[in-house]
Amino acid sequence: MKKQIIIALAFSISAFSFAQKKELKTVEKAIKSKNFAAAKEALKSAEALMGAMDENMKSKYYYLTGVALFADGKGSSAEVDQAFASFDKVETGSYKEEVDAFKTTMYNDFLTKGNTAYEGKDYGAASVQFERAYRAKATDTLFLYYAAATAVNVKEYDRALKLYEELKDLGYTGIAKEYYATDKETGEEVVLDKATRDLYVRGGSHVKPGERLTESKKPEIVKNIALIYISNGDNEKALAAIKDARAENPDNVDLIINEANIHLQLKDEDKFKSLIEEAITKDPENAVLHYNVGVVSMNKGDLDQAQKSYEKVLSLDPAYTNAALNLSNLFIEKGNVVIEEMGKLGMSKADDIKYEKLKEDKNNLFLKGAGVLTTFIDNNPEANADILTQLKNIYNALGETQKSKEISAKLDAMSGGE
Structure with a gap:
């Protein structure tokens, strides 16, 4: 009797094995004929037999499931995600090689779709396809970076943050x-x-x-992580992201500037200024850094420091229009302070003498403001209308009517005589 039970059990196992193979053969046949709907239906039948499958048969099932769900690139977004999840369950055996080979097919499909979407400026779709290309070929981290960058283009900040954080955790630099x-x-x-x-x-x-x-993309990645945190109101995480990066690369000027810009967004101009000054010690010939110190100093009323900074900018870059305008305006502001003093004087003889002295001081400051602009024009004959307009206003304030008319003529010529 015992022998009959063993024989019956053997027949039962054999029948299950045959049924499994039959269902999976049906799946393979449907996939081969590109009837993916039929393949998915057959997989449902095969799934009922999963409990009796050996590891090799399970690997085959998961492999075929992924192929059917991908459907030659026609699977839905959810189905593509399910395909990846199914492939992840194929850990060993011959089907691991099959999965790796098929992922190359997927990679090429995602890359083609991603590039097409990007060229058509459909950055949201491009981002999804670039991320999928990375999931299909995890060694190609460049496309994870592209996925994050294009997500930012369409303001999908939460998704971009997740991708950037993944890049950061991977230690991605993009250096090539x-x-x-x-x-x-x-x-x-x-x-x-x-x-x-x-x-x-x-x-x-x-x-x-x-x-x-090539330059490292890490400063950009950390900056974007920080900016997204700031936009989400999470300033502590933003600063932590920058500080982590600076701990690894303390002399990276871009990271110092990024940290400074975060503090500027947080309205902490003192910290911004100190960080920019730190950056200047590492990159003293950077005109933009000196300009930023000038702007902050001017905002805080430290006109002497602002003057030094703007003069340094123009010595490094004589064509820096905003530095010339701000330096000129700085002298005008100093002159306006003198005008306020003049207005407080009385009618006595002593006040009259003091008035004339202050008037001379004011005029000298206005002339310095004009001198900044005329020097700029000498160095840059194609100076823009803002430079000329400010110079004209100074000449008007000084009563230099003829010079003002000459500037007006130049402005008219620039605008076509309108």
């Missing part, structure tokens, strides 16, 4: 070696892949070949 050469015909330096660059150099169309590392 790039190859370049100078096009002999145009004289322009172009970046190419190594094989093409070498081919062009050998052919003689390009010269001065070289290679270099």
Whole structure:
């Protein structure tokens, strides 16, 4: 009797095994004919037999499930996510290799769709496809970065934050070696892949070949994480993100500037100024940094420091329009302070003498303001209308009618005589 039970059990297991194989064969046949709806129906029947499947059969089931759900790239967003989840369950065996090979097919599909969406300025769709490309090929972290960046373009900040945090946790920097050469015909330096660059150099169309590392994207990633936290009202996390990055790279000027900008958004101008000054010690020839110190100093009424900063800017970059305008305006503000003093004087002889002295001081300050602008125009003959308008106003204040008319004529010429 016992023998009969064993034989019956053996037949039962054999029958289950046959049924499993039959259902999965049906799935394979449907996939081969691209009838993915039928494949998914057959998978439901196979799922009922999961309890009796061995590990290899389960791996095959999960593999086929992923393929059916992907449906040659026609699966819904939810189905694609389910396909990835199903593939993740295939851990060992021959079907692990099948999954890896199929993910390459998925990767190419996602990449094609992502690029098409990006070129069509559909950044939301591009972001989703770039993220999927990364999920299909986790070694290609560049597309996780693209997914985050394009999510920012469409203001999907919470999703972008999640992706940027993932990049940060991965230690992604985006640093890569790039190859370049100078096009002999145009004289322009172009970046190419190594094989093409070498081919062009050998052919003689390009010269001065070289290679270099691209800049790290980590400062940008940390900055965007911080800015999203700020927009969400989470300033502590924003500053923590910057400080973590600075701990790893304390001399990175971009990170110092990013931290400074966060404090500026938080209306902490003192901290902003101190950080910008720290950045200047590491990049003393950066005109923008000196300009920012000038602006903050001027806002706080420290006109002497502002003057030093703006003068430094113009020594580094004589074409820095806003620095010239602000420096000129600084002298006008000083002159206006003198005018206020003049208005407080009485009618005595002593006050009259003091009045004339203050008037001379005021005029000298206004002339300094005009001098900043005329020097700027000498260095930049194509100076914009803002420079000329401010100079005209100063001449009017000084009673220099003829000079004011000359500037007006230049402004009329710039506007076409309208």
